[in-house]
Amino acid sequence: MSSASPALDGLTVVVAGAASASGIACASLLSRHGAAVVAIGSHAGRLQDALGHLDGVDLRVCNLTDAPAVTDLSHFLAADYPSLDGLIHLVGGWRGGSGITGQTDDDYELLHTSVLTTLRNTTRAFYPSLLASARGRVAIVSSTAVDSPTAAAASYAALKSAAETWTRAVADGFRRDREAAGDNTAPSAGQTSAATILVVKALVDDALRAAHPERKFPGYTHVDDLAAAVVGLYAAEAQTVNGQRIILSS
Numbered sequence: 001m002s003s004a005s006p007a008l009d010g011l012t013v014v015v016a017g018a019a020s021a022s023g024i025a026c027a028s029l030l031s032r033h034g035a036a037v038v039a040i041g042s043h044a045g046r047l048q049d050a051l052g053h054l055d056g057v058d059l060r061v062c063n064l065t066d067a068p069a070v071t072d073l074s075h076f077l078a079a080d081y082p083s084l085d086g087l088i089h090l091v092g093g094w095r096g097g098s099g100i101t102g103q104t105d106d107d108y109e110l111l112h113t114s115v116l117t118t119l120r121n122t123t124r125a126f127y128p129s130l131l132a133s134a135r136g137r138v139a140i141v142s143s144t145a146v147d148s149p150t151a152a153a154a155s156y157a158a159l160k161s162a163a164e165t166w167t168r169a170v171a172d173g174f175r176r177d178r179e180a181a182g183d184n185t186a187p188s189a190g191q192t193s194a195a196t197i198l199v200v201k202a203l204v205d206d207a208l209r210a211a212h213p214e215r216k217f218p219g220y221t222h223v224d225d226l227a228a229a230v231v232g233l234y235a236a237e238a239q240t241v242n243g244q245r246i247i248l249s250s
């Protein structure tokens with residue numbers, strides 16, 4: 001495989017929130033590149049329906065809003081795999097309302113839990129393993145709404161913004177903790193882990209296109225292109241993608 005199409009043999013990558021079209025695309029491509037993929041969802045049936053057809057993808061049910069459950073899962077995976085080399089965090093959700101006054105507390109709480117709490121839980125639980133990895137990568141998928149927030153989606157944009165900030169803080173941790181360990185005797189022996197924000201306007205997949213042949217989906221990112229961007233993070237040096245915000249929408 002070329003440097004833009006890296007071999008991921010020997011790596012273990014967790015796809016958190018894997019039962020959607022984006023999860024299927026990421027799990028499939030990571031697996032095709034040789035990674036062992038652990039696919040996490042909150043519902044066994046949906047996870048099986050989405051990914052059960054993929055050989056070698058390890059399906060794990062975990063409610064990622066439950067911090068102790070995520071910590072337990074990290075211990076199970078540490079026992080089952082020699083390393084943990086990626087966390088592709090896809091749990092999202094969307095709620096909108098009628099202008100600023102239509103931003104309800106219920107919607108805010110739901111988004112806070114799904115967008116931010118799940119990310120805090122996975123990154124805290126898996127951080128030590130990702131830091132120790134020779135090629136650790138964390139990726140989230142954020143939204144152009146962070147740059148151009150609308151009144152109708154104020155809560156969503158605010159929480160995606162918070163998720164971006166958390167991810168940049170994880171990036172800071174990767175840089176500082178590796179330096180603190182003194183493991184920087186040579187450029188290539190320094191930082192090996194990176195946390196990156198991938199930004200889309202919206203996602204589209206073949207089924208959505210087929211269901212709406214009249215629509216053009218302008219600026220949308222196909223889930224296969226998202227998956228390629230995720231795999232591409234492994235082709236880059238950690239320092240060059242750590243803390244970066246990469247726009248994928250056209």
Ligand SMILES: NC(=O)c1ccc[n+]([C@@H]2O[C@H](COP(=O)([O-])OP(=O)(O)OC[C@H]3O[C@@H](n4cnc5c(N)ncnc54)[C@H](OP(=O)(O)O)[C@@H]3O)[C@@H](O)[C@H]2O)c1
Pocket residue numbers: 016017018019020021022023040041042043046047062063064065089090091092093094114118141142143144200201202203204
């Ligand atoms: N779709 C878009 O147009 C769009 C636009 C901008 C940004 N994004 C971002 O891109 C990412 C991927 O988008 P998406 O639409 O594929 O994501 P999604 O459907 O919102 O979430 C992905 C998966 O997460 C799982 N999940 C939800 N709650 C969970 C929990 N508590 N524990 C474990 N798994 C849970 C869901 O499956 P189960 O319920 O079966 O567990 C779901 O299939 C998200 O972060 C999203 O915010 C998407």
